[in-house]
Amino acid sequence: MVNLYLKDDNIKVKVSNSKSLREIARKSGASMEFGCRVGDCSTCVAKVVKGNELLSPITQKEIFALEAMGSSDKDLRLMCQCSINADEGEIEISYFF
Amino acid sequence: MSHLVAKLSKSVDFIGAFDPKIRTFDIIMKTANGSSYNSYVVRGSEGVAVMDTVKKEFSDEFFLRLESVCKYEEIKYIVLHHLEPDHSGALEELMKRAPKAKLIISGRAVMMLKGIIKSDVAFETANTGKKISLGDKTIEFLSTPFLHWPDTMSSYLHEEKILFSGDVFGSHYYDERLFDDEVGDFSYAFKYYYEHIMRPFKQYVLQALNLYSRFEIKTIAPLHGPILRTNPQYYIDKYEAWSSEDKFRKSTFGKKMFSVFYMSSYDNTHKMAEVIMEGADTVEGIVASMYDLASLDEKNMIDLLEESDAVIVGSPTINGDAVKPAWDLLSCMAYLESQGKIGASFGSYGWTGEAPEMLHDRMRWLKFRLPVQPIKIKLIPTEEELNDCFAFGKEIAEITMGKMVEMEI
Ligand SMILES: Cc1cc2nc3c(=O)[nH]c(=O)nc-3n(C[C@H](O)[C@H](O)[C@H](O)COP(=O)(O)O)c2cc1C
Ligand code: FES
Ligand SMILES: [Fe+2]
Ligand SMILES: [Fe+2]
Numbered sequence: 450m451v452n453l454y455l456k457d458d459n460i461k462v463k464v465s466n467s468k469s470l471r472e473i474a475r476k477s478g479a480s481m482e483f484g485c486r487v488g489d490c491s492t493c494v495a496k497v498v499k500g501n502e503l504l505s506p507i508t509q510k511e512i513f514a515l516e517a518m519g520s521s522d523k524d525l526r527l528m529c530q531c532s533i534n535a536d537e538g539e540i541e542i543s544y545f546f
Numbered sequence: 547m548s549h550l551v552a553k554l555s556k557s558v559d560f561i562g563a564f565d566p567k568i569r570t571f572d573i574i575m576k577t578a579n580g581s582s583y584n585s586y587v588v589r590g591s592e593g594v595a596v597m598d599t600v601k602k603e604f605s606d607e608f609f610l611r612l613e614s615v616c617k618y619e620e621i622k623y624i625v626l627h628h629l630e631p632d633h634s635g636a637l638e639e640l641m642k643r644a645p646k647a648k649l650i651i652s653g654r655a656v657m658m659l660k661g662i663i664k665s666d667v668a669f670e671t672a673n674t675g676k677k678i679s680l681g682d683k684t685i686e687f688l689s690t691p692f693l694h695w696p697d698t699m700s701s702y703l704h705e706e707k708i709l710f711s712g713d714v715f716g717s718h719y720y721d722e723r724l725f726d727d728e729v730g731d732f733s734y735a736f737k738y739y740y741e742h743i744m745r746p747f748k749q750y751v752l753q754a755l756n757l758y759s760r761f762e763i764k765t766i767a768p769l770h771g772p773i774l775r776t777n778p779q780y781y782i783d784k785y786e787a788w789s790s791e792d793k794f795r796k797s798t799f800g801k802k803m804f805s806v807f808y809m810s811s812y813d814n815t816h817k818m819a820e821v822i823m824e825g826a827d828t829v830e831g832i833v834a835s836m837y838d839l840a841s842l843d844e845k846n847m848i849d850l851l852e853e854s855d856a857v858i859v860g861s862p863t864i865n866g867d868a869v870k871p872a873w874d875l876l877s878c879m880a881y882l883e884s885q886g887k888i889g890a891s892f893g894s895y896g897w898t899g900e901a902p903e904m905l906h907d908r909m910r911w912l913k914f915r916l917p918v919q920p921i922k923i924k925l926i927p928t929e930e931e932l933n934d935c936f937a938f939g940k941e942i943a944e945i946t947m948g949k950m951v952e953m954e955i
Contacts, residue, residue: 450954457886458915459945463954476955480885480915489657490696517653519673519689544885 451503451533455479456543469532470504481544486529491518493528500540504531551611552724554765554773555706557589557683561596561611563604566720572632574880575742577735580720583608583632584769586710587615588703590680593622596647597701597710598769602635609636609643621647623678625685627712628698629655629662633769638663650678652689655697672699674757690714690754692747700754707764713743714754715781717771726772735771736781740788745881748789755786799833802946803853806836806939808860809869814894814926815860821932822858822892825939832943839871847878856888856946857914858939861901863893863922868901876905879912888946889914892921892938899924917945 450463458479474481484492488510497504501524511527518525525546533540552560566580583600585608594616600608621644626634629651641647641663649669651659656671672678672687688700693714701710717736721729744751766774766781774781804826810816819836826834837850851857859875861868889912891905902920909916921938923931945951 459948459950460917461950461952465955468955473955475910477951477953478916478918480887480913482885482913491654492696513657517656517671518691519653 451500451535451537452539453533454539454541455481456498456541457545464533466533466536470528473533474528481528483529488514488527488530491527494518494525495528495542495544496522496546497524497526498541498543500538501526503533503535503538503540505534551615554586554708554767554775558703558706558708558767559587559589559611559615560724560773561585561587561608561615563600563607563611564720564722565601565604568718571718575718575738577718577720581718581770582720582724583635584767584771584773585612585633586767587612588680588683588685589616590683592679592681594620595623595625595678595680595685596621596640596644597625597767598627598633599624599636599640601632605636605639609639612640618644619646622680623648623650623685625650625701625710626655627700627710627769628652628695629658630695630713631662634662638665641667650687652687652691652697652699654691658697672701688754688757690750690757692750693754694743694747700758702761702763707762709758709761709763709766709778711758711766711768713769714751715766715774715785716743716768719771721772724773725776726774727776729772732772736784737788739770740785742881744785745788746883748883751785751789755782755789758782801831801833802855804832804834804856804858804939804943804946805850805854806834806858806860807839807842807850807872807875808836809839809862809871810860810894811862814923815862815892817927817932818892818894818921818923818935819858819860821927821935822860822939825936825941826856826943828940829943829947831947834939834943839869839875842871842875844874844878847875848881851875851878852882854887856890856942857909858890858892858942859905859909860892861905863895863899863901866898866900868893868905872901872905873908876908876912884913887914888942889916890918890920890938890942892923892935894923894925894927896925917951918942 484490562584586597588595653671674689676687719732719735808819823834861872889909891902899922906920
């Protein structure tokens, strides 16, 4: 299990491999924002403070979204595009950055 | 048209259009005397930039004004501060008439452009810091997203200290005298516009004001209503105060507001509300209160919601639904920021009991944090069930005060 800490909600969850961040948000009641849910609107952008390498690899849509925001911060991810991609480790995510 | 164009400064002209007949704007706003779609032309030694266009129906008026101040061949840039149709309505036609002009939109606008104009057009994107030159004039862009569209940006004309603020600082107020020192009293419209358009995005307003503060601003040229040239700082201060207000009130008391909203016909949901409030009130730092939705009007709903850190909504199930005032309450979130607020729902029911879960789902779409599952009780709550309500209130209040939630998924 991966230890995921959602900093701004003060939620700590143990999550299993391949769970999507959307499912995790829904089940934990986190206030993570989602809009289109398909990687087009950037509403769900969040900063992976720790453990980005334990998430699914960055997608083309995310690269495009970062470009559009004029940011080069590789730890900014679209939460609707991410899932857990590890069996153990620590991830920390912040929605306000 | 009383006067064809109006000068903001030596090299900037107003070329927008007036809409005195409009009474409802964007479905959600009323306007008592109409509005305007402001558009501007900036002239430099090496060409002209057109800042936004107008709503499609007003294209003729726009092109008439435009033609009176420049030739299409002179247009080097067309800047759209956001793509909403009230400002992009004449874009396609303008690009046809000025084929050499380069379109400038924000990075976030790219994915929306195809939804606004159907033909393929060449464009360049701008984020904070990008500058364009018209020879002796320089325009610098500022990324001011979500005010009120995701792609909103602003720009600043250095030589004449004019801020093109997009919809920020706008008013739906029609007055062809145009400048704040010459028009009628538009202060109510300025505030109303903020409350309906900018209020849900307060954090972004503060970010934008921070960017604006880098510049000395002599004139604010918004996209609707009067041009603000007498004392721009006055309007900036208003936005700053309105956007910081709620933080100020809360920090004054150092408490978190826990509000229970309910409706009840035979007192069952009401009893639950009382006990939830009592449970919450035992938590240090919480101020719990309850409100009967039957007696709240929309304005009060908005103000209470804005101040509440935790929003607990109770409704009986009536004909397979939550009651209308509960939906009305949640609809008010359209005017507010919801991220960061805690939500929960409850209610008494007779045989199906969908209401609390429906409210819970709705709050999820509204981006509430929902740390506990809804609670529903069949008809009259028992002593034991009321204890559950007490624990429910207390748990939510503790989480509101920062208690960590741990779970496995
Ligand atoms: C005040 C306002 C707020 C809006 N908010 C959203 C939004 O949150 N999400 C979205 O997808 N579109 C949003 N839109 C865009 C509209 O949904 C879009 O312009 C749509 O095409 C309007 O449809 P209509 O022509 O049927 O009114 C908003 C538009 C306005 C005017
Ligand atoms: S929700 Fe729209 S990009 Fe993720
Ligand atoms: Fe707009
Ligand atoms: Fe507008």
